Amino acid sequence: MSVSELSSAAQDYLKMIWSATEWSATPITVGAMAERMGVKPSTVSDGIRRLAKQGLVTHAPYGSIELTQTGKDHAVEMVRRHRLLETFLVNVLGYGWDEVHDEAEILEHAVSAMMITRIDELLGHPVRDPHGDPIPSPDGQLRRPQGVRLAAVDPNRPLTITRISDADPDMLRYFTELGLAPDTRLTVLAHRPYADVTTIRLPDRDLDIDLGPSAAESIWVIAS
Amino acid sequence: MSVSELSSAAQDYLKMIWSATEWSATPITVGAMAERMGVKPSTVSDGIRRLAKQGLVTHAPYGSIELTQTGKDHAVEMVRRHRLLETFLVNVLGYGWDEVHDEAEILEHAVSAMMITRIDELLGHPVRDPHGDPIPSPDGQLRRPQGVRLAAVDPNRPLTITRISDADPDMLRYFTELGLAPDTRLTVLAHRPYADVTTIRLPDRDLDIDLGPSAAESIWVIAS
DNA sequence: CAATTTTGTTAGGCCAGTCTAACATTCAAG
DNA sequence: CTTGAATGTTAGACTGGCCTAACAAAATTG
Ligand SMILES: [Mn+2]
Ligand SMILES: [Mn+2]
Ligand SMILES: [Mn+2]
Ligand SMILES: [Mn+2]
Numbered sequence: 001m002s003v004s005e006l007s008s009a010a011q012d013y014l015k016m017i018w019s020a021t022e023w024s025a026t027p028i029t030v031g032a033m034a035e036r037m038g039v040k041p042s043t044v045s046d047g048i049r050r051l052a053k054q055g056l057v058t059h060a061p062y063g064s065i066e067l068t069q070t071g072k073d074h075a076v077e078m079v080r081r082h083r084l085l086e087t088f089l090v091n092v093l094g095y096g097w098d099e100v101h102d103e104a105e106i107l108e109h110a111v112s113a114m115m116i117t118r119i120d121e122l123l124g125h126p127v128r129d130p131h132g133d134p135i136p137s138p139d140g141q142l143r144r145p146q147g148v149r150l151a152a153v154d155p156n157r158p159l160t161i162t163r164i165s166d167a168d169p170d171m172l173r174y175f176t177e178l179g180l181a182p183d184t185r186l187t188v189l190a191h192r193p194y195a196d197v198t199t200i201r202l203p204d205r206d207l208d209i210d211l212g213p214s215a216a217e218s219i220w221v222i223a224s
Numbered sequence: 225m226s227v228s229e230l231s232s233a234a235q236d237y238l239k240m241i242w243s244a245t246e247w248s249a250t251p252i253t254v255g256a257m258a259e260r261m262g263v264k265p266s267t268v269s270d271g272i273r274r275l276a277k278q279g280l281v282t283h284a285p286y287g288s289i290e291l292t293q294t295g296k297d298h299a300v301e302m303v304r305r306h307r308l309l310e311t312f313l314v315n316v317l318g319y320g321w322d323e324v325h326d327e328a329e330i331l332e333h334a335v336s337a338m339m340i341t342r343i344d345e346l347l348g349h350p351v352r353d354p355h356g357d358p359i360p361s362p363d364g365q366l367r368r369p370q371g372v373r374l375a376a377v378d379p380n381r382p383l384t385i386t387r388i389s390d391a392d393p394d395m396l397r398y399f400t401e402l403g404l405a406p407d408t409r410l411t412v413l414a415h416r417p418y419a420d421v422t423t424i425r426l427p428d429r430d431l432d433i434d435l436g437p438s439a440a441e442s443i444w445v446i447a448s
Numbered sequence: 449c450a451a452t453t454t455t456g457t458t459a460g461g462c463c464a465g466t467c468t469a470a471c472a473t474t475c476a477a478g
Numbered sequence: 479c480t481t482g483a484a485t486g487t488t489a490g491a492c493t494g495g496c497c498t499a500a501c502a503a504a505a506t507t508g
Contacts, residue, residue, distance in 0.1 A: 009465065030486055043466055045487055050464080062473055062486060092316070093342040103336055110334035112327055118317040233495065254456055267496055269457055274494075286456060286503055454505070462497080472487070478480090 003074040008109040011078050012037060013047055014056060015108075017067055018075035022145060023165075023220070027064055073140060080136040081108040081116055083129035086166075088119045090130045097130040097181075098172035131172075132163030132182030132220070147220035151198060151213065155188045158203075160224035171218060178209055185224060227298040232333040235302050236261060237271055238280060239332075241291055242299030246369060247387075247444070251288055297364060304360040305332040305340055307353035310390075312343045314354045321354040321405075322396035355396075356387030356406035356444070371444035375422060375437065379412045382427075384448035395442060402433055409448060 003011065016036060020028035030048065034041040048065060051057045056071035067075060085104040089095040095103070111119075117138075120126075127135055127143065136142040147162035161184045164175060175181065179202065189199040189208065198216040201208050211219075227235065240260060244252035254272065258265040272289060275281045280295035291299060309328040313319040319327070335343075341362075344350075351359055351367065360366040371386035385408045388399060399405065403426065413423040413432065422440040425432050435443075 007464070031484090039465090040467065041486060042468080042488080047465080049487090061488095089339075093339065093346065095342070099338075103339060106334050106336070107331075110330050112330075114323075115313075115317065115327060118319070122317065231494070255454090263495090264497065265456065266458080266498080271495080273457090285458095450508095452505100452507080455503080457500100457502070459500080460498090463495090465493090467492080468490090470487100470489080473485080475482100475484070477482090 002113075003077045004113070006074065009047060010051060010054075010056070011074070011109055012105075013044075013051055014067065014071055014075040015078040015082065017057065017065055018072065018079065023163075027066075030065075076136045076140045076142065078108060080138070080140075081111060083133055083135040084116055084119055084123070084126070085111065086129045086131070087123055087126050087135070091123060091126075096173075096176070097166070098169040098176070100130060101166045101169065128182065130182075131166040132161065133166075145220075147222045149217055150188065150200070150211070150219040150221050151191070151216035153188055153221060155190050158185065158187055158224050159221040160185050161219055162222045163220040165218040168214075168218070171215065174215075175219075179205060179207075180219065186221070226337075227301045228337070230298065233271060234275060234278075234280070235298070235333055236329075237268075237275055238291065238295055238299040239302040239306065241281065241289055242296065242303065247389075251290075254289075300360045300364045300366065302332055304362070304364075305335060307357055307359040308340055308343050308347070308350070309335065310353045310355070311347055311350050311359070315347060315350075320397075320400070321390070322393040322400070324354060325390045325393065352406065354406075355390040356385065357390075369444075371446045373441055374412065374424070374435070374443040374445050375415070375440035377412055377445060379414055382409065382411055382448050383445040384409050385443055386446045387444040389442040392438075392442070395439065398439075399443075403429060403431075404443065410445070 006014075013033070016033055017028050020026070020032070030041050030044050034044045037044070048057060048059050051071070052059045055068055056074065058066045058068060082104045085107050086097075086100040089100040089103055090097055120138075129135055134143040134145055145163065150159075153159060161180065161182050163182060164172065164180070166172065180186075184202065185204055187201045187203065189201050191198050196213045198211045198213075199208060200211060230238075237257070240257055241252050244250070244256070254265050254268050258268045261268070272281060272283050275295070276283045279292055280298065282290045282292060306328045309331050310321075310324040313324040313327055314321055344362075353359055358367040358369055369387065374383075377383060385404065385406050387406060388396065388404070390396065404410075408426065409428055411425045411427065413425050415422050420437045422435045422437075423432060424435060
């Protein structure tokens, strides 16, 4: 059975379960899934049960939720669709990086495998989406994402942004104003714990910026 | 209420009811709709009843099916989406004109108004889709389609193809082989009634072709 | 014009996905 | 270790979209 034959809801569940462990190790909960999908926990609980019946996840009542191999394959395919579509919307249709997530969230369920292939070719087989997230290859291969949260790095080392969470469009617009994007180089000057402020320096623009904790949690960096 | 809030099924019903009277005057029937959507007549009958309850069509049991003004507006918006998407798939993603209908049939329900606007701009506001069908403007204006079925024209007049029905992909591939497409110029040499064959001449390629009745019914032409 | 065929509607059932409300389990704080 | 809070599940209801089977109306035709 191909991923296209799953319902939109099932596709979203799988993608979300998979994504939960991409950048952090804490496994997903029913409550978190309900929150992020904008439905009630009972709906998710029910959905998970149906997914388990189809052999896409393993789950005992009150137990953890784990993808089977098939579930994983389908999830990665959906992630590929989502990220290619985001890249396409930015590079071809001129969307802002803050505008693409919701559109891709719908389109990913509607496009055919052929269309994904064509978009991938048109874009020249990109490996990262507009937010820096890795795009899985057609066979499910995936550069393991690199980087740590900005909030967790030592000061005074040269860094490069590898990804910025696309969860909050408002924050993305704010980052655009500040000139923060994947591949931007920066240095952490200091974490001020009780003020909950991280001060960063952009050497390329000779500019210092104070970031709050939600911003510093949304940016992943790597030594450069 | 915007057209995007309607279910896919409702959007397809409206589009189909509207389309039925675009190229021919015979109003649509429940049976024909069921046939074209691949569902049972009882399903359509039920669907029409729900559409009527929403004020999108008027329909008394066993009576004719008519769009209300709101229904018409939504239908035209869906036709615009469908035809812009087909054009986009051919012009930007390199699809063949025989491959776009089914893809557009799904995508039309998933794209946002913004995406349609961007596609329209990228394409330079096209007025015809790959099959020659007129693309409604954003406010619902529409060049009334011109042309008559090839099967119905008098012989020996210079003609230009204005549209080719996109209902049958196999036939479209056949037309591609023959070099028949919108804007192709031709002349009918003769209709041979009992053989059910229409012979046409392509003056630009100095070629005569015999077409069967289904082909001659699928091509619309105008005097040129 | 009556009978038969065709067409359309209704009744009743199924499934997915959603909800609220009630209940069960697990976790955490005292 | 107990208990109250947080979390998750189940029960029951509803909707839309689909089906089959039975029925009703309309159209065709002898
Ligand atoms: Mn989605
Ligand atoms: Mn992204
Ligand atoms: Mn459709
Ligand atoms: Mn078309």
